[in-house]
Amino acid sequence: MMRKQSIEVRNQFVMLTIDDFVSKDHLVRKIDAAIQFDFIYPIVESTYSTYDFPSIDPVVLIKLVFIQYLFGILSIRQTSKDVETNVAYRWFLCYSFEDSVIHSCIFGKNYVRKLKETTLFENIFSPILEQAVKAGFITEENLYIDSTHIKANANKHKFTKKWTYAQAKTCPDELEDEISKERIATRKRPFTWDMESDLSLKK
Numbered sequence: 001m002m003r004k005q006s007i008e009v010r011n012q013f014v015m016l017t018i019d020d021f022v023s024k025d026h027l028v029r030k031i032d033a034a035i036q037f038d039f040i041y042p043i044v045e046s047t048y049s050t051y052d053f054p055s056i057d058p059v060v061l062i063k064l065v066f067i068q069y070l071f072g073i074l075s076i077r078q079t080s081k082d083v084e085t086n087v088a089y090r091w092f093l094c095y096s097f098e099d100s101v102i103h104s105c106i107f108g109k110n111y112v113r114k115l116k117e118t119t120l121f122e123n124i125f126s127p128i129l130e131q132a133v134k135a136g137f138i139t140e141e142n143l144y145i146d147s148t149h150i151k152a153n154a155n156k157h158k159f160t161k162k163w164t165y166a167q168a169k170t171c172p173d174e175l176e177d178e179i180s181k182e183r184i185a186t187r188k189r190p191f192t193w194d195m196e197s198d199l200s201l202k203k
Contacts, residue, residue, distance in 0.1 A: 018097060021087040028092040031070075034135035037063065040124050047114040056102060056110050060093050062124055064102065067092065070137075077104040 022029065037059045044058045067089055068079040083089045083101045095101070115121045 018091055022091045026088055028088045035131045063093055076107050080104050
C-alpha cells in the first residue's frame with residue numbers, strides 16, 4: 001500500500017530543545033569543546049560604551065566569521081542566511097529557534113565600529129586558528145575540520161603562530177571588501193576605511 005506523508009507534521013508541536021537536534025558527534029560540538037572563545041571579551045571590552053544600546057555579543061560576531069572560514073561559505077551574507085535554517089550553526093552561536101540572525105548589514109556596522117583601524121581582529125582570530133591547529137582540526141597539507149577538509153591558502157607551509165596570524169590578517173580585507181559591496185548594493189556610500197565620517201555610520 002502506498003504511503004503518503006502528511007503535511008500536518010509541519011505544524012506539529014514537540015517538546016524538544018535545540019540541543020536535541022544536534023547529534024552528539026556533530027562537528028560543531030567538537031569545535032565547541034576544543035576551542036575557547038571567552039578570551040575575546042576582555043580584548044574588546046574597551047570598544048563598548050556603558051551607554052551603548054544592547055549590543056551584539058562580540059563572540060557571536062567572531063563565531064560567524066569562524067563558521068564562514070571553516071565551512072568555506074562564500075560571504076557573511078550567505079553565512080547569515082545559512083544560520084537561519086541550520087540548527088547546528090544556531091547551537092554553535094547559542095541562538096534559540098526564536099532568535100533573529102544578525103543581518104550582514106548589522107555585522108558590517110559592528111565590524112566598523114569595533115574592529116576597523118585596529119589589530120583587534122587579528123589578535124582575536126589568530127589564537128582561534130592556533131587552537132584549531134592544536135586540536136588537530138588543521139594539518140600541514142590541508143585545512144581539516146574533522147572529516148571535512150578545505151584547501152588552505154598556504155597548504156605547503158607549516159602551521160605556526162606566524163602562519164595563523166598571517167591567515168587572520170587576510171580576513172579583514174575580505175570582510176571590508178564585502179561590507180563595501182553590500183553598501184553599494186543598497187545604494188549607500190562605500191566605506192573608504194580612512195575617513196572619520198565613515199565611522200559615524202550616518203548613512
